[in-house]
Amino acid sequence: MDSSLPRALHDAMSTRLGDGWLTGEGRRLYGGDDSRRWAMPSAVALPRTPDDVVALVRACREHRVPLVARGAGTGTTGAAVPTQGGVVVSFARMDRILELRAADRCVVVEPGVLNGGLQQTLAPYNLFWPPDPSSADLCSVGGNLATNAGGPRAVKYGTARDNVLGLVAVTGAGDLIRCGGAYTKDATGYDLTHLIVGSEGTLALIVEATLKLAPRPHAQAGLRVLYRDAATAAAAVSRIMARPTTPTMLEFMDRSAIALIRRNGSDVPEAGAMLLVEADGDDDTLPYALQALADAAEGEGLIALDVATDGSARDRLWAARRALSPALRTIRPGKINEDVVVPVSRIPDLVAAMEALSLEAGLPVVVFGHAGNGNLHVNIMYDDADAAETARAQAALPRVFAQVLALGGTLSGEHGIGLSKRNFMADAFSAATLDAMHAVKAALDPDGILNPGKVLPPREPL
Structure with missing residues (x-):
């Protein structure tokens, strides 16, 4: 057993969780995420019920032991890395779909349910849950909610926060709270549901979620539009988003992204920028929606516009986007x-x-990403075996954020803050705003045991 783990905590959780309490080498598997950061937890808990989570939080609070929630480990900001040791709580065993209410267009799930598995369950009912991050087949609903995940469909259907109706969660005080429910309209009290979503496990641990579902569209079609430069492509984005027809997806690639996929065998012509646009609907209305989007895409700087309506053509259109990250x-x-x-x-x-x-x-x-939301992925590439290149890449990062804030933007659209962006929060928010966030944190997690050191920068000493 890790010497930093109180014996009383170990004995209580070992008795309660059995093989769901890990203190040996198995802990290593739970120490990292896709940020490539890693730290060894003192223990790993795999609860099966909300009552297990309540007992775990209360025990950790009693002994002042940090508690870090973990989904499937696909996050990129270090939010699930136990940098201060303590207990990692994995929700992998809380993976049940509790209730599918097709008539109410909602589903009640535990946090360990995988996004991809949920979509498969919903398909026979012609329903889907809109958030579609690139790791959808692997990531968990709990992780999606913790980071307010989005994906390409967010331009039409919104992010995780827009597609959750209610939560059951355990606060840092060990209290089980219920907020929201199977309804889409609610003017009752404070909106704790949407406060907890996106808080990255720093305010409460989600143990149940009621998700808002959408009808699965009968048909989809897409456009590939090439432009002279980023300015004319962005002007087209503004025209497209001003139309009554909202695209399902609206993706942007800059000149460097296009050059990259061309080098890797894509048949995309050379251009200064590219938009990938998709519409969905039914067989009767889709042609009109697609034409409206194509009309809006036309304008100054247009080089070429290609339409893809059948499945194979759409697959070819999106292949370049899917191949870009690898x-x-x-x-x-x-x-x-x-x-x-x-x-x-x-x-x-x-x-x-x-x-x-x-x-x-x-x-x-x-640079590429979800243009309809202005949510772009800036990728600084470097040789991580070259100390000089690594140093230049790290030095460039603050300049990215400074430029984004100077343009009236924000630090994250769907990945969250975690550890990697925490120290830039003071640039994004005033001291009074950060004080308000710290006050919310203190109210729900009075002893600061939930995911300490993440999201909020340390308070300046008085």
């Missing part, structure tokens, strides 16, 4: 990927600033 590793083995957000009208300014940063740092910087 292709990045062919440039450099190291990658800093930040999912920043700017107003749509400022996309050209951000792309231009990243091109300048690339030249100054002597490193490739590739």
Whole structure:
């Protein structure tokens, strides 16, 4: 047993959780996430019931032991890494779909349910849960809610926060709270549901969620639109988003991203920027929606516009987008990927600033992402075996965030803050705003045991 773990806590949890209480080498599997950070937890808990979670939180609070919630470990910001030791609580065994209420268009699930598995269960009912992060087949619903995950469909259907109706959660005081429910309208008290979503396990541990479902569209079609430069592509994004027809997806790639996928065998023509646009609906209305989006996409700087209506054509259209992230590793083995957000009208300014940063740092910087939301992924590529390149990449990161904030943007659209962006929160918010966030944290987690050191920067000493 880890010497930092109180014997009373170990004995109580070992008795309660049995083989769901790990203190041996098995802990190593729960120490990291996709940020490539890692730390050894003092213990790992795998509860099966909400009562197990209540008992665990109360015991950790009694002994002042940190408690870090973990989904499937696909996060990129270090939010699930136990940097201060303590107990990692994995929800892998709380993976039941508790109730599917098709008539109410909602489903009640435990946090360990995987996004991809949930979608398969919903398909026969012609329903789906809209959040579709790139790790959808692997990531958990609890993790999606903890980070307010989104994905390409967020432009039409919203992020995780927009698609949850209610929660059952355990606060840092060990209290089980219920908020929201199987209804879409609620003006009763404070909205704790949407406060907890996106809080990355720092306010409460989600043990049950009521998710809002959407009808599965009968048909989809897409457009691939090439432009002279990022400015004319961004102008097209503004025109598209001003139309009554909202695209299901609206993805952007800059010149560097296009050059990369061309080098890796894609048949995309050379261009300064590209938009991938998708619409969904039924067989009668889809052609009109697609035409409206195509009309809006036309304008200054247009090089080419291709339509894909059948399944194979759509697959080819989106193949380049799906291949982009893996292709990045062919440039450099190291990658800093930040999912920043700017107003749509400022996309050209951000792309231009990243091109300048690339030249100054002597490193490739590739920009792509969810243009309809202004949520772009800035990828700084470097050789992580080269100390000089690594140092230049790390030095470039604060300049990315400074530029985003100067453009009226924000630090994250779907990955969250975790550890990697925590120290930039003071640049994004005033001292009074951060004080308000700390006050909320103190109210729900009075002893600061839930995921300490994440999201909020340390308070300045008085």
